[in-house]
Amino acid sequence: MPSEKPDKRDSKYPWDVRGASADALRGAMSHFPTGVTVVTSGREERAEGMTANAVLSVSLDPLLFLVSVHKDARLNPRIQEEKAFAVNVLADDQEGLSRLFSSPERSSGPRAVHSLGGGYGTVGAPLAAGAIAAIECELETVYAGGDHDLFLGRVVEVRLGDTRKGPLVFHEGRYPTLKADSGPGDSGAFVDSVRGFDARMGRIKDRRRG
Numbered sequence: 001m002p003s004e005k006p007d008k009r010d011s012k013y014p015w016d017v018r019g020a021s022a023d024a025l026r027g028a029m030s031h032f033p034t035g036v037t038v039v040t041s042g043r044e045e046r047a048e049g050m051t052a053n054a055v056l057s058v059s060l061d062p063l064l065f066l067v068s069v070h071k072d073a074r075l076n077p078r079i080q081e082e083k084a085f086a087v088n089v090l091a092d093d094q095e096g097l098s099r100l101f102s103s104p105e106r107s108s109g110p111r112a113v114h115s116l117g118g119g120y121g122t123v124g125a126p127l128a129a130g131a132i133a134a135i136e137c138e139l140e141t142v143y144a145g146g147d148h149d150l151f152l153g154r155v156v157e158v159r160l161g162d163t164r165k166g167p168l169v170f171h172e173g174r175y176p177t178l179k180a181d182s183g184p185g186d187s188g189a190f191v192d193s194v195r196g197f198d199a200r201m202g203r204i205k206d207r208r209r210g
């Protein structure tokens with residue numbers, strides 16, 4: 001029997017199939033909201049910082065953390081030389097820092113350290129004052145990732161900052177404000193009402209069977 005080759009465009013869901021291009025991938029990922037960090041490395045004249053959202057907590061045992069940095073970014077050779085980096089998790093009032101450290105015109109060195117305002121951490125990388133958290137790493141391995149390098153670091157220090165503040169969020173090229181959540185009490189009530197509905201349906205089914 002001749003087997004019919006499945007058409008990759010044959011799907012009941014109305015996908016807008018875009019093929020495989022940089023624009024398509026960037027466009028799809030723009031709908032994936034992320035937090036925002038400034039990754040830093042180096043002291044004083046050698047200090048560098050760059051806005052990054054391609055960051056990932058990889059492993060808890062051992063503690064490993066990954067950042068993806070473009071090969072042409074100024075931060076890239078600095079991490080390789082210093083063999084250490086810090087990931088500053090930005091708060092919702094730090095959009096200015098995100099914009100500054102994603103601008104090619106930004107300063108390096110002491111001016112960058114001054115803009116971040118938090119001095120240096122355990123691994124000697126600049127910290128951002130007012131951040132929600134900072135994760136400091138010693139470089140373990142560098143993996144090739146196309147036009148980026150993937151820096152896998154061993155976590156040597158975790159700092160919490162002002163965790164009462166909300167996170168800075170990046171979505172569709174903008175920094176939207178998160179809506180206040182409904183609170184654990186409300187979600188509990190929702191779960192209870194779903195359970196109640198299930199229980200009522202169960203009783204109705206039992207009566208029909210009986």
Ligand SMILES: Cc1cc2nc3c(=O)[nH]c(=O)nc-3n(C[C@H](O)[C@H](O)[C@H](O)COP(=O)(O)O)c2cc1C
Nearest residue numbers: 051052053054068069070072073074102103104170
């Ligand atoms: C929200 C946001 C997230 C970003 N994430 C990354 C990232 O994870 N890796 C990266 O290499 N560049 C990322 N960028 C781009 C860099 O911050 C930007 O291109 C920077 O200018 C690169 O450094 P350079 O000026 O030294 O080339 C991001 C930019 C923004 C606005």
